[in-house]
Amino acid sequence: MSALAPPPPDxxxxxxPRSRRSSRSRRGNAGWIYVAxxxxxxxxxxxxxxxxxxxxxxxxxxxxxxxxxxxLDNYAxxxxxxxxxxxxxxxLIYTVLATVVIFLVSFVLVAISNSRRRGAKFYRxxxxxxxxxxxxxxxxIWYASVNDQNGIANDVLIKLGLxxxxxxxxxxxxxxxxxxLTLVVxxxxxxxxxxxxxxxxxxxxxxxxxxxxxxANTWQRLRYITLPNLRPTLALLFILSVTGxxxxxxxxxxxxxxxxxxxxxxxxxxxxxTAFQQFDLGKAAALSIVLLIALVVLNAIQxxxxxxxxx
Amino acid sequence: MTQHIDPPVNTLAGSPSADPAATxxxxxxxxxxxxxxxxxxxARSAVAGxxxxxxxxxxxxxxxxxxxxxxxxxxxxxxxANQQPPTWFPQSFSLANYxxxxxxxxxxxxxxxxxxxxxxxxxxxxxxxxxxxxxxxSRYSFGGKQxxxxxxxxxxxxxxxxxxxxxxxxxxAVGLSNSVFGVALIMxxxxxxxxxxxxxxxxxxxxxELEEAALVDGCTDFQAxxxxxxxxxxxGVVTVALFSFIASWNEFLAPLIFLNDGSxxxxxxxxVGLQSGAYGEVDFGALQAGVVVAVAPxxxxxxxxxxxxxxxxxxxxxxx
Numbered sequence: 001m002s003a004l005a006p007p008p009p010d011x012x013x014x015x016x017p018r019s020r021r022s023s024r025s026r027r028g029n030a031g032w033i034y035v036a037x038x039x040x041x042x043x044x045x046x047x048x049x050x051x052x053x054x055x056x057x058x059x060x061x062x063x064x065x066x067x068x069x070x071x072l073d074n075y076a077x078x079x080x081x082x083x084x085x086x087x088x089x090x091x092l093i094y095t096v097l098a099t100v101v102i103f104l105v106s107f108v109l110v111a112i113s114n115s116r117r118r119g120a121k122f123y124r125x126x127x128x129x130x131x132x133x134x135x136x137x138x139x140x141i142w143y144a145s146v147n148d149q150n151g152i153a154n155d156v157l158i159k160l161g162l163x164x165x166x167x168x169x170x171x172x173x174x175x176x177x178x179x180x181l182t183l184v185v186x187x188x189x190x191x192x193x194x195x196x197x198x199x200x201x202x203x204x205x206x207x208x209x210x211x212x213x214x215x216a217n218t219w220q221r222l223r224y225i226t227l228p229n230l231r232p233t234l235a236l237l238f239i240l241s242v243t244g245x246x247x248x249x250x251x252x253x254x255x256x257x258x259x260x261x262x263x264x265x266x267x268x269x270x271x272x273x274t275a276f277q278q279f280d281l282g283k284a285a286a287l288s289i290v291l292l293i294a295l296v297v298l299n300a301i302q303x304x305x306x307x308x309x310x311x
Numbered sequence: 312m313t314q315h316i317d318p319p320v321n322t323l324a325g326s327p328s329a330d331p332a333a334t335x336x337x338x339x340x341x342x343x344x345x346x347x348x349x350x351x352x353x354a355r356s357a358v359a360g361x362x363x364x365x366x367x368x369x370x371x372x373x374x375x376x377x378x379x380x381x382x383x384x385x386x387x388x389x390x391x392a393n394q395q396p397p398t399w400f401p402q403s404f405s406l407a408n409y410x411x412x413x414x415x416x417x418x419x420x421x422x423x424x425x426x427x428x429x430x431x432x433x434x435x436x437x438x439x440x441x442x443x444x445x446x447x448x449s450r451y452s453f454g455g456k457q458x459x460x461x462x463x464x465x466x467x468x469x470x471x472x473x474x475x476x477x478x479x480x481x482x483x484a485v486g487l488s489n490s491v492f493g494v495a496l497i498m499x500x501x502x503x504x505x506x507x508x509x510x511x512x513x514x515x516x517x518x519x520e521l522e523e524a525a526l527v528d529g530c531t532d533f534q535a536x537x538x539x540x541x542x543x544x545x546x547g548v549v550t551v552a553l554f555s556f557i558a559s560w561n562e563f564l565a566p567l568i569f570l571n572d573g574s575x576x577x578x579x580x581x582x583v584g585l586q587s588g589a590y591g592e593v594d595f596g597a598l599q600a601g602v603v604v605a606v607a608p609x610x611x612x613x614x615x616x617x618x619x620x621x622x623x624x625x626x627x628x629x630x631x
Contacts, residue, residue: 029453029454030451030453030532031447031448031450031451031452031453031456032447032453033447034443034444034446034447034450034451035443035444035447035448035453035456035459037439037440037443037444038440038441038443038444038459038463038503038507039459041440041496041499041500041503042459042462042463042466042500042503044481044485045478045481045496045497045499045500046462046465046466046469046474046500047462048477048481049474049477049478049480049481050469050474050477051477052477052480052481053473053474053476053477056476056477056480108370109370112363112366112367112370115363117360117363117364119364119367120367122371123367123368123370123371125614125617126371126374126375127370127371127374129374129375129378129610129613130374130377130378132557132561132609132610132613133378133561133606133609133610134560134561134562134563134579134605134606134609135561135563136561136563136579136580136582136583136605137561137579137582137602137605137606138377140582140583140585140586140598140599140601140602141377141378141380141381141599141602142377143586143598144381144384144595144598144599144602145377145380147593147595149393149395149595150393150394150395150396150397150595151397152380152397152399155396155397155399158396186374186377190374194621194624195624198621198624198625243470247470247472247473249472249564250563250564254563254583254586268472271475271476272568275476276568281476284476285476285477288473288474288476289473291473292469292473295468295469295470295473296468296469299467299468
């Protein structure tokens with residue numbers, strides 16, 4: 001870490017706004033030369049598509065044809081589209097379960113990783129490594145491990161005497177959801193652990209010293225120092241976890257393929273199917289917009305939760 | 312991440328639900344009441360240490376096993392890799408799965424090349440645009456500055472997955488459909504909020520007197536950036552490059568949608584293709600060999616550069 005931006009983060013924030021506004025800041029439009037590439041990319045690859053998306057959601061637009069205005073029909077149709085309604089319901093359930101499980105397990109892993117014992121660093125790395133594995137590759141590892149023919153997970157369960165034949169990890173909607181949850185915990189929890197560790201180490205040690213002098217016990221230190229100081233980090237992780245879960249796609253496309261019986265189709269999966277299997281861009285765009293609004297609202301809430309603490 | 316801060320360690324490790332060593336504090340307390348019995352308390356801490364390592368070791372093994380299992384399976388003989396029930400350890404070492412992989416579809420080399428091309432363009436583009444923009448934001452005042460910075464950060468709020476459909480249209484309009492360059496452009500766009508934010512903070516953190524000295528010595532603005540400041544923000548540059556590499560190397564959705572031509576596919580698309588199998592029969596040996604090839608580069612690069620990753624989280628990602 002010492003090799004990184006030399007001053008610690010705090011001093012950096014204090015110094016930077018002042019120095020940026022200093023009289024020596026170069027004025028005029030010369031700065032545009034440096035930000036021009038950014039501006040072009042933001043305009044062409046972000047703002048323009050965003051505008052097209054909004055336009056698209058008000059059109060009847062087959063993938064291989066032209067658009068035709070149809071007002072709010074696409075939005076109205078969401079209410080009667082079984083694929084969409086099922087996808088929204090399933091995505092919400094998945095989001096709640098994934099977030100809760102990841103939070104609970106991550107506290108255990110953080111306790112291990114934050115220990116001063118020898119080996120803690122190794123454990124930390126082990127927990128984090130799956131995070132750099134791509135979701136598609138991770139889903140394939142799971143697919144190879146849980147398949148009915150020669151999946152090692154079935155073999156382990158059989159050898160432990162827990163099941164007679166293959167357990168059927170992807171057979172029922174519940175089993176498929178369970179299997180995907182094990183995958184996402186394995187794949188994503190390392191990020192949460194690292195971020196929590198960073199948050200913990202940013203808490204000034206003097207606070208704990210002072211609390212100990214005042215006779216606070218372990219539980220009280222956790223309750224009155226660690227948790228309040230960790231609140232912004234926890235809020236951020238909560239939003240990231242919810243956002244990521246609402247957008248889940250890869251793991252379902254590869255591992256469950258939406259099955260069994262379309263029971264594990266997520267919102268992004270439904271958007272993908274509607275646009276690229278049914279070639280109905282308008283309907284897919286309307287569902288995208290609904291998802292997008294949900295995400296913007298979530299971020300606005302996060303903004304409210306986090307900013308007062310920061311300032 | 313090297314320095315340790317002691318108190319939080321105790322607090323968390325001692326939290327009742329979180330650690331097998333949680334029983335330590337009350338015992339230690341009892342010891343104190345009974346007077347100093349060092350040998351026994353040392354024995355106890357050894358027991359607690361063993362408990363800690365037993366519990367943590369099992370958990371760490373659970374996290375590493377899926378990766379180890381994929382490697383083990385990939386070096387089994389073709390028959391053994393698909394055998395039912397599976398063997399836990401390879402009975403013989405064979406590269407047959409990798410040989411099969413090498414000639415799959417367009418050939419492994421093509422997909423590897425595409426993946427490296429996509430990552431290379433993404434990393435180079437992200438770094439270039441982020442450094443220039445970070446410098447501009449840090450050193451200049453100009454009209455529309457706040458607006459552009461705000462629009463860049465807005466990308467974080469609107470994940471590209473939700474704008475994939477119109478991107479499909481827009482990329483088609485600028486002639487970049489079915490092209491690795493188009494996908495790279497999306498990857499770059501998505502990394503920019505983090506990259507620009509991190510680079511702006513990095514430039515803010517170095518004294519501009521250094522650049523001014525260079526200007527006095529007759530450098531142009533651009534030379535001052537290239538020869539003086541860029542060296543000082545190099546750690547930030549590595550971080551931006553690392554994040555961009557991991558994201559673009561692993562990306563599945565964007566190549567899936569924007570590349571229609573088998574000869575353009577990247578590794579993640581290729582290995583998922585293996586899952587569909589030829590004639591409905593999945594070759595698990597080749598599949599896991601593919602997984603190993605797709606995972607190894609990113610794991611190695613992460614392990615080499617992990618301090619930059621964590622540094623990036625501390626200085627950029629978490630403060631955005």
